Amino acid sequence: MNPAFQGLLTIAIGVGGCLSYFYFSNQFLDKVLFPAKGPNAGRNINRANLIRPWLFLLPAILALGLYLAYPVFETIRLSLTERETLPDGTTIYNFVGLANYSQMASEPKFWEAMRNNMLWLIVVPALSTAFGLLAAQLTDRIAWGNIAKSLIFMPMAISFVGAAVIWKLVYDARPPDTEQIGVLNAVYVWMTGNDPQQWLTIPFWNSFLLMIVLIWIQTGFAMVILSAALRGIPEETIEAAIVDGANPFQIFFKIKMPQIAGTIVVVWTTITLVVLKVFDIVFAMTNGQWETQVLANYMFDKLFRANDWGVGSASAIVIMLLVTPILIWNVRNARNEMR
Amino acid sequence: MDNIAGTKSSLTWAVHISVVALVALWLFPTVGLFVSSFRTADQIATSGWWNALFPTEQSLVLRTAAPDAQVQEGAVFVIEGNLFAGEDLPAEIDMSAWGTSSRDVAAYTPGDTAELRDGERITVQANGDYRLESPVEMEGGRGQRIFVTAELPPDFTLENYQQVLLSGNATDSMAKAFFNTLTVTIPATIIPIVVAAFAAYALAWMDFAGRALLIAIVVGLLVVPLQLALIPLLKLHLGIGIGKGYLGTWLAHTGFGLPLAIYLLRNYMVGLPRDIIENARVDGATEFQIFVKIILPLSFPALASFAIFQFLWTWNDLLVAKVFLIDATGQTTVMTNQIVELLGTRGGNWEILATAAFVSIAVPLLVFFAMQKYLVRGLLAGSVK
Numbered sequence: 216m217n218p219a220f221q222g223l224l225t226i227a228i229g230v231g232g233c234l235s236y237f238y239f240s241n242q243f244l245d246k247v248l249f250p251a252k253g254p255n256a257g258r259n260i261n262r263a264n265l266i267r268p269w270l271f272l273l274p275a276i277l278a279l280g281l282y283l284a285y286p287v288f289e290t291i292r293l294s295l296t297e298r299e300t301l302p303d304g305t306t307i308y309n310f311v312g313l314a315n316y317s318q319m320a321s322e323p324k325f326w327e328a329m330r331n332n333m334l335w336l337i338v339v340p341a342l343s344t345a346f347g348l349l350a351a352q353l354t355d356r357i358a359w360g361n362i363a364k365s366l367i368f369m370p371m372a373i374s375f376v377g378a379a380v381i382w383k384l385v386y387d388a389r390p391p392d393t394e395q396i397g398v399l400n401a402v403y404v405w406m407t408g409n410d411p412q413q414w415l416t417i418p419f420w421n422s423f424l425l426m427i428v429l430i431w432i433q434t435g436f437a438m439v440i441l442s443a444a445l446r447g448i449p450e451e452t453i454e455a456a457i458v459d460g461a462n463p464f465q466i467f468f469k470i471k472m473p474q475i476a477g478t479i480v481v482v483w484t485t486i487t488l489v490v491l492k493v494f495d496i497v498f499a500m501t502n503g504q505w506e507t508q509v510l511a512n513y514m515f516d517k518l519f520r521a522n523d524w525g526v527g528s529a530s531a532i533v534i535m536l537l538v539t540p541i542l543i544w545n546v547r548n549a550r551n552e553m554r
Numbered sequence: 555m556d557n558i559a560g561t562k563s564s565l566t567w568a569v570h571i572s573v574v575a576l577v578a579l580w581l582f583p584t585v586g587l588f589v590s591s592f593r594t595a596d597q598i599a600t601s602g603w604w605n606a607l608f609p610t611e612q613s614l615v616l617r618t619a620a621p622d623a624q625v626q627e628g629a630v631f632v633i634e635g636n637l638f639a640g641e642d643l644p645a646e647i648d649m650s651a652w653g654t655s656s657r658d659v660a661a662y663t664p665g666d667t668a669e670l671r672d673g674e675r676i677t678v679q680a681n682g683d684y685r686l687e688s689p690v691e692m693e694g695g696r697g698q699r700i701f702v703t704a705e706l707p708p709d710f711t712l713e714n715y716q717q718v719l720l721s722g723n724a725t726d727s728m729a730k731a732f733f734n735t736l737t738v739t740i741p742a743t744i745i746p747i748v749v750a751a752f753a754a755y756a757l758a759w760m761d762f763a764g765r766a767l768l769i770a771i772v773v774g775l776l777v778v779p780l781q782l783a784l785i786p787l788l789k790l791h792l793g794i795g796i797g798k799g800y801l802g803t804w805l806a807h808t809g810f811g812l813p814l815a816i817y818l819l820r821n822y823m824v825g826l827p828r829d830i831i832e833n834a835r836v837d838g839a840t841e842f843q844i845f846v847k848i849i850l851p852l853s854f855p856a857l858a859s860f861a862i863f864q865f866l867w868t869w870n871d872l873l874v875a876k877v878f879l880i881d882a883t884g885q886t887t888v889m890t891n892q893i894v895e896l897l898g899t900r901g902g903n904w905e906i907l908a909t910a911a912f913v914s915i916a917v918p919l920l921v922f923f924a925m926q927k928y929l930v931r932g933l934l935a936g937s938v939k
Contacts, residue, residue: 220735225804237752267841268760272768275753277811281790282783283775283807289786348575353573356566363573365926372922373915375872376890380897381583382912384590384603384904396602396904398586418626431580436933443934463565492779495872499894505601514781515873524785531781532725542777549773553766 232275240270243418287535292424294327294528315525324532327506330515331422332537335509338423340486342430344479347437351445351466354438364442368435375432375495382428383500386414418506425507433489437482444478446472491537510534566914590908592710598904609705611650612813613659618676618686618697631688637700638682651703659701671697678702714909728913730890735869735914736938737800738879738888742807742868749808750815751857755845757816759831769820775813784877785811791878798881806878807871813865818863820854821935823849857930864926866918889914 244266249259294315296308319325350367354360370378387397391410397400400411415421448471454468474478494511501507503516510530517527589603597606600864616637624631638647651660653678654668662668672687676698686698718728735827756762759768783806791802826849834844850857868874872890879886887895900906922929 221800225741225801226744229741230748231806233745233748233752238842241840245840261605265762268756268765271752271756271841271845274749275816276768278805278809279747279772279775281804282787283778284771284784286783289789290782293785322570329847341860350573351577353569353576356569357573360573361578365575365923368926369584369919369922370580371929372918373584374872374890374918376870376872376893377911377915380893380907382807383795383897384586384908385583387904389599394601396598398582398602398604401602431583434580439930439933450794488777494781498806498872499897511779511781515876518785519876528785531779531785532590534779534781536724538777538779542774545777546770546774550766550770553769 228439230465236274237271239290243271246490290528290535292522294532296525298524299525299548313528319526319529319533324503324508325513328503328508328510328530329533331506331508332491332510334422335426335429338426339490340427340483341408343433343486344437344547346430346434346437347482348441348479350434350438351442354443355442362466364435364438367438370432371435373432375428375493376499377434377497379496382424382431383415386424388413399444415507416505417499418447421501421505423505426499427494428500429490429493431487437486440482441475441478444475448474484544488538488541491534508552587908587912590904591714591912592712593905594711595903595905596812598756598908607708609707611703612706614702614704616700616702618684618700620697621692621694624692626689630879631691631822633684633692635684635698636682636832637678637684637702646705647682647704648662649678649682649702649704651700652678654698662701664931674698676700687797697864697909701872714905715913718906718909718913728892728910731887731889732849732913734886735888735890738803738807739865739868742811743864745804746808746811746815746864747861750812750819751850751853752845753812754816754819754823755849757820759849760841770822772813772816777816778813780873782811784873788877798879798885800879803874803879806874807864807868810874811860811867814863815860818860818932818935819853819856822853826852855928856935857932858925858928859935862929863932865921866902869918 246262247267249263252310292358295310297311297314298306298308299304305435346354350364354363354367357363373381384396385398386400387395388400388411389395389397393405395411396440397411399414404411414424452470452474453466456466461470492511493509494515497507497509497512498515503509503512510533514530514534515526517523517530521527586603589606590598593603594604600612618637619633619635623635624633649664651663652826653659653661655661662678662680667675667677669675672688672690674686674692676684676686678684678700682702684700689811699752715795719732721727722728722742741791757765757772781815782821786803787806796802796805830848830852831844834848839847870890871895875888875891879888880891893907893914896907898902
């Protein structure tokens with residue numbers, strides 16, 4: 216069957232199935248199970264209203280449970296087992312305790328990934344937020360600010376893989392004495408007169424070149440959110456500061472910054488989550504060579520190249536542990552708002 | 555803010571210049587890719603793309619006509635013609651220098667006459683006309699080599715797009731990957747919206763025990779890393795016989811998109827006016843009718859926001875496709891994967907790479923510029939709360 220046709224069929228079945236499920240389950244509830252007539256009409260309506268929310272929620276709960284909640288526990292379990300294929304072809308999972316974790320901890324590549332991830336965690340959110348704040352503050356003050364904003368925001372729509380190609384061209388190196396086609400080398404050779412460099416193969420600094428790609432993508436996001444926050448600041452506070460003789464920098468750092476601190480934290484944590492999961496950029500640009508490994512790519516390596524599900528799961532758990540503080544913080548914030 | 559005293563300061567010009575610089579910096583890499591996708595392999599390899607927009611001085615190697623074109627004029631044998639004739643070059647060429655030896659390609663200026671071996675003399679004009687004279691009959695199968703230095707106007711080609719989209723070459727072709735990506739994207743965008751909308755309505759407007767807990771769980775699942783789900787779900791898909799394929803990918807994208815969908819839609823639906831819903835209830839509308847006839851149409855902005863997010867995310871995704879979709883046959887490759895493979899097999903062929911990458915980012919860019927309003931609204935609703 217042609218996949219395009221299969222896709223249309225899936226849309227029809229998926230959407231039609233969902234809608235008819237909701238329709239008929241509600242009908243069944245109102246007409247058959249607890250009809251709103253007869254001697255028990257009042258009680259039946261109440262009962263129906265007790266059940267109805269769960270009818271509406273059921274598909275979502277099933278999907279969330281199966282595709283997100285169950286995998287969390289299953290990954291924990293798999294990270295404590297070793298997969299083994301028996302001679303008769305069946306696959307069994309032997310409990311090995313923390314062996315996968317200790318194996319992982321003995322691998323230099325893992326620690327390299329951890330170190331790089333920590334660098335990414337510091338550099339990318341900080342610079343994205345800083346550039347985003349700068350862009351928001353500057354574009355809010357000029358007439359063509361909205362055009363500037365949408366151009367800075369544009370990389371958001373570009374895939375990480377597309378961005379990797381874009382930046383590989385920037386970092387490209389040609390042999391010495393030929394014309395450089397990568398901007399970075401062209402500028403470098405022109406400024407210093409040295410030979411062009413294979414930038415992505417220079418350990419330590421190459422990680423920063425990969426981070427630039429993500430900063431380039433995420434700055435637009437930070438800018439959009441922070442720009443809305445800046446516009447939400449009450450004008451009276453700024454007017455009062457101007458009357459008191461504050462200069463633009465004082466206004467920005469002493470009046471505006473404290474008022475948008477909460478938003479800055481939100482932006483920072485959101486970008487942190489993206490950083491923890493960053494995979495495509497490293498995979499497409501260096502594939503973790505030349506000491507650029509990160510956790511998500513390390514996990515993919517273990518999973519599909521080494522075919523080691525145990526260590527792969529263990530590294531996924533490490534990513535989960537790093538995310539957990541943000542998860543708890545988010546849930547607590549959400550609960551506070553509900554009250 | 556414009557009318558606040560003091561904001562129009564001497565800094566205004568600095569602001570304009572800074573924003574121009576910032577925008578230029580942000581656009582520069584993408585423009586490079588875009589321009590490169592319209593250049594030939596030779597052009598990309600010999601000059602930076604930023605030169606492509608201006609006339610460039612290039613060295614060309616051309617030949618005079620072969621000796622069998624010679625005619626006898628009295629005592630001399632002559633070949634006349636135009637160096638540029640029959641070449642794939644722009645109509646107007648401004649030659650600045652020429653030469654007859656690769657060791658000195660710019661030895662003569664246009665109009666000069668050069669002495670060759672055996673008493674041959676050649677004169678080349680700026681427009682490419684040449685006259686080659688020889689006292690004896692010239693021999694050999696090929697004409698004299700002439701090196702020309704000329705200022706060539708910018709030259710762009712659509713060949714790369716033809717190669718990538720229409721050639722049918724298995725390794726380069728993006729056409730199939732384009733349709734595969736589309737096949738993944740559309741169901742993976744629509745199905746979670748339907749599922750999430752009902753759940754969001756229940757979470758926003760129905761009272762039941764455990765509602766707060768469910769919302770907290772959704773917020774928690776919002777940040778669960780995708781990486782955690784890969785192995786168990788692959789194992790599940792292989793176990794129940796879905797294997798690697800579109801169905802599994804659609805289901806996975808649906809599951810991964812749901813928390814954000816529910817969260818965005820619930821936040822939006824909570825803000826809808828209570829009166830409308832209560833009046834409808836009093837008038838005897840069932841919850842299903844309220845949802846379909848009132849809530850869904852009113853929630854259009856939030857639905858659009860999420861649809862854009864999910865579309866961009868599934869279109870740009872590599873990881874989910876690699877794990878759940880692409881099998882050993884490679885028939886179901888998506889564009890992001892195709893580009894990564896091209897990076898491996900044709901890492902130096904920037905004309906193919908740039909064009910393939912641009913084909914894949916063109917659709918998201920279109921969606922982005924057309925629907926930016928909803929995207930921004932969704933971002934604000936999704937994070938500032």
